[in-house]
Amino acid sequence: MSISLPALEPLLPGLLLVGVAILLLMYEVFAGQADRTYAAHLAVVGLGLSMFLSLKAVGTPRALLFGTDLANAPLIVDDFARVASALVAAAGLVAALLSPSYAKNAGHDHGEYYGLILFAVVGMMIMSMAGDLMTFFLGLETMSIAVYALTGLRAHDPRSTEAALKYFLMGAFATGFLLFGIALVYGATASVSLATLATFKAGSPLLTLGIALILIGFAFKVAAVPFHMWAPDVYEGAPTPVTGFMAVGVKAAAFIALLRLVHSGLGVSAQTDSTWIPILSALAVLTILVGNVLALVQQNVKRMLAYSSVSHAGYLLIGVVAAARGEASAGSAIIFYLTSYTFMTLGAFGVLTFLERKEGGPESERYGAFAGIGFRHPALGMAMSLFMVALAGMPPTGGFFGKLYLFTAAIRAEETWLALVGIAGSLISVYYYLRVIVAFYMREVPEPGPTPTATRSAQLTLGVALAAFFVLQLGLFPAPLLALTKSAMLSLGL
Amino acid sequence: MHSYGLLLVLFGIAAGIATILYAITVTLGPRARNPTKDEPFECGNIVKQVNHRVSVKFYIVALLFILFDMETVFLYPWAVIYRDLGWTGFWAMISFVSVLMLGLVYVWKKGALDWD
Numbered sequence: 001m002s003i004s005l006p007a008l009e010p011l012l013p014g015l016l017l018v019g020v021a022i023l024l025l026m027y028e029v030f031a032g033q034a035d036r037t038y039a040a041h042l043a044v045v046g047l048g049l050s051m052f053l054s055l056k057a058v059g060t061p062r063a064l065l066f067g068t069d070l071a072n073a074p075l076i077v078d079d080f081a082r083v084a085s086a087l088v089a090a091a092g093l094v095a096a097l098l099s100p101s102y103a104k105n106a107g108h109d110h111g112e113y114y115g116l117i118l119f120a121v122v123g124m125m126i127m128s129m130a131g132d133l134m135t136f137f138l139g140l141e142t143m144s145i146a147v148y149a150l151t152g153l154r155a156h157d158p159r160s161t162e163a164a165l166k167y168f169l170m171g172a173f174a175t176g177f178l179l180f181g182i183a184l185v186y187g188a189t190a191s192v193s194l195a196t197l198a199t200f201k202a203g204s205p206l207l208t209l210g211i212a213l214i215l216i217g218f219a220f221k222v223a224a225v226p227f228h229m230w231a232p233d234v235y236e237g238a239p240t241p242v243t244g245f246m247a248v249g250v251k252a253a254a255f256i257a258l259l260r261l262v263h264s265g266l267g268v269s270a271q272t273d274s275t276w277i278p279i280l281s282a283l284a285v286l287t288i289l290v291g292n293v294l295a296l297v298q299q300n301v302k303r304m305l306a307y308s309s310v311s312h313a314g315y316l317l318i319g320v321v322a323a324a325r326g327e328a329s330a331g332s333a334i335i336f337y338l339t340s341y342t343f344m345t346l347g348a349f350g351v352l353t354f355l356e357r358k359e360g361g362p363e364s365e366r367y368g369a370f371a372g373i374g375f376r377h378p379a380l381g382m383a384m385s386l387f388m389v390a391l392a393g394m395p396p397t398g399g400f401f402g403k404l405y406l407f408t409a410a411i412r413a414e415e416t417w418l419a420l421v422g423i424a425g426s427l428i429s430v431y432y433y434l435r436v437i438v439a440f441y442m443r444e445v446p447e448p449g450p451t452p453t454a455t456r457s458a459q460l461t462l463g464v465a466l467a468a469f470f471v472l473q474l475g476l477f478p479a480p481l482l483a484l485t486k487s488a489m490l491s492l493g494l
Numbered sequence: 495m496h497s498y499g500l501l502l503v504l505f506g507i508a509a510g511i512a513t514i515l516y517a518i519t520v521t522l523g524p525r526a527r528n529p530t531k532d533e534p535f536e537c538g539n540i541v542k543q544v545n546h547r548v549s550v551k552f553y554i555v556a557l558l559f560i561l562f563d564m565e566t567v568f569l570y571p572w573a574v575i576y577r578d579l580g581w582t583g584f585w586a587m588i589s590f591v592s593v594l595m596l597g598l599v600y601v602w603k604k605g606a607l608d609w610d
Contacts, residue, residue, distance in 0.1 A: 022593070025600050029599070029600055030603065
């Protein structure tokens with residue numbers, strides 16, 4: 001096993017981010033300035049460049065790192081990993097744009113903040129490239145530890161500390177389940193490589209138990225019911241841009257890794273054994289129903305978005321079921337959905353960041369606090385309406401095509417009833433998404449009117465505008481991204 | 495599955511011993527209660543209000559020690575097969591240790607090693 005430097009080139013998008021993150025940390029201690037907007041700019045440039053490098057390499061042959069064939073390469077850089085890396089880098093980029101003014105306002109303007117975002121993105125990239133379960137685990141931990149720290153940054157706010165503690169404890173439990181599952185799978189098959197696992201026929205109870213435990217670990221990370229309890233408190237307490245980043249980045253990385261697992265590893269045994277499909281279907285149905293119903297009754301918009309993100313995990317799980325059934329279009333539907341979900345959710349949290357007030361507190365996040373904002377800040381109102389319509393899955397937005405592709409894949413995989421549950425869930429969700437628009441436009445403006453936008457900044461505007469642009473772009477011209485997701489799935493051998 | 499059964503027996507014995515020991519102390523141990531025994535133990539001091547915070551300086555140093563100590567664990571297996579790994583192994587370890595060193599520089603400059 002000899003590695004020359006040029007052989008590391010496929011890892012460049014990730015290595016670049018590690019370099020920028022270390023640079024940020026060093027700059028912070030040696031030449032730190034009070035205003036860390038420069039750090040945000042550096043992070044954005046790094047993430048943009050990394051995204052560009054990932055996308056540029058799409059179409060080139062698969063690269064296996066630190067191994068000679070699929071069975072022993074811990075890192076697989078194929079189109080699937082490249083598209084996924086670009087997606088998580090985009091999520092980090094928008095999150096970094098949303099952050100500078102918020103961080104200053106909330107008193108956690110540290111250069112390390114952007115370093116942590118970069119490290120988290122690198123972890124997500126490794127998850128998408130993982131060729132065996134241990135590498136996947138390392139990526140997951142790299143991501144998680146950075147996100148735990150980000151969650152607790154508003155140290156003076158008990159809600160933030162509560163969120164960090166809850167997220168950390170829950171995450172640690174989930175990690176325990178996952179690792180134990182990996183151990184059992186190794187015990188049953190004597191391998192952790194996904195390619196080797198694919199050749200195993202299920203049947204050993206040890207393997208089934210291992211898969212189930214790994215699934216529980218995943219369910220925790222994507223906040224699928226019944227492992228969702230932490231989500232609302234954590235989403236509410238974390239700094240708003242971080243909440244957006246968590247909601248999209250962590251979820252995207254987990255689903256991407258699950259997709260690779262289903263396609264190139266355990267999924268093969270899933271088809272013969274079909275232990276996965278009942279478990280995944282039950283998770284999906286529960287997640288959609290519970291997530292949507294609980295989102296209905298929330299009074300706090302951040303908590304509502306938390307439950308909404310739970311329900312979106314449910315829709316995505318439908319796609320995973322279809323993928324486990326061997327439906328080829330399910331994978332590209334999941335990536336498409338994740339991309340549009342990334343932009344609409346980050347956009348929504350961007351608008352919330354705009355409206356965050358100096359004193360903060362749960363009161364400023366209630367529906368009532370947004371009364372009349374639509375007239376006071378027309379552009380902001382338009383953007384929020386767009387994101388809400390997209391989250392509800394209505395045209396002409398990316399959310400519509402995401403749901404369309406996902407449910408079509410489910411019907412093709414002969415899981416029509418799951419698609420119906422998904423559609424029912426989407427119908428419920430229209431109510432609470434429209435409620436935000438109603439608050440923005442149709443509520444009496446209290447006297448004196450709300451005085452938000454303490455956090456207004458050029459970066460924040462750019463972030464929200466980018467998100468809005470892509471939500472519309474994906475809704476009007478979905479073909480380019482669809483082609484990209486198809487080539488990603490092709491590289492998995494479909 | 496036979497070997498796992500033995501493991502279960504081990505767990506059973508461990509739980510059994512704990513249960514038996516606990517049962518013995520509960521049933522055989524003498525219990526003479528008096529009011530003084532029910533009071534909180536204060537080691538001879540008068541109970542007083544402590545309402546200032548005490549800074550625990552040691553924890554961060556201890557934490558950092560564990561962190562860097564864990565990283566050195568990787569050096570041992572590397573040193574054993576150093577010759578077989580060749581230059582690849584050398585440069586891999588150089589890059590690993592450099593990142594580690596930058597971490598130390600960060601911690602140092604951040605003031606985490608200052609006692610006061």
